[in-house]
Amino acid sequence: MPCGHAIGCYTMFEYMKSVLNRDMYSYKILCPAVIEDKIKTTYTICGKEWDWQLVAAVADLNENEYTQYTDIITNRFMEAKEIKTCPSCLGKCIRGKYLNVFRTKCLGCNSDFCWACEQPWQSEGQQICGNQNCPLWETQKLLETCDLKVSSDVKMPPFRACPACLSVPMYFFAIFILLFFFFAK
Secondary structure, rough: OOOOOOOOOHHHHHHHHHHHOOOOOOOOOOOOOEEEEEEOOEEEEEOOOEEEHHHHHHOOOOOHHHHHHHHHHHHHHHOOOOOEOOOOOOOOOEEEOOOOOOOOOOOOOOOOEEEEOOEEEOOOOOOOOOOOOOHHHHHHHHHHOOOOOOOOOOOOOOOOOOOOOOOOHHHHHHHHHHHHHHOOO
């Protein structure tokens, strides 16, 4: 392998399967070789990332196995790197640099879609798409219809949405849980 460590065909196949079956997120195949430092008497893992094409060649995957594992790695990579599919042209899109802007423009077909629900954009704004089954729509309605509290002569909602993802933290529930565990001792 490029890192200088050797691995056989069967071992590579089994190792690759174990990495991909370990959880639903792993997509990198890293060298598992143990490196001994004889001076410090310590051990470390090599951990160099192996190229997928090389892993597939060493593991001697047949066509069906190659397609199956390539699809798994591609899907996990897309989830990890936050790549979404345009609902209009099915092209791959990345999110813009502003995390609180959910309106995403596809460079392939020039259409706009919602990053949160992956549906065509229906409104004029940049944050709420206007699709009623979008989770951000529910957050917007919750904030618009909640009872306001007064603090320093200013009316405000009793909770706020996260500016990056627009989820609403449930502070009161979290405080209740913390108090329960604190006093349960």
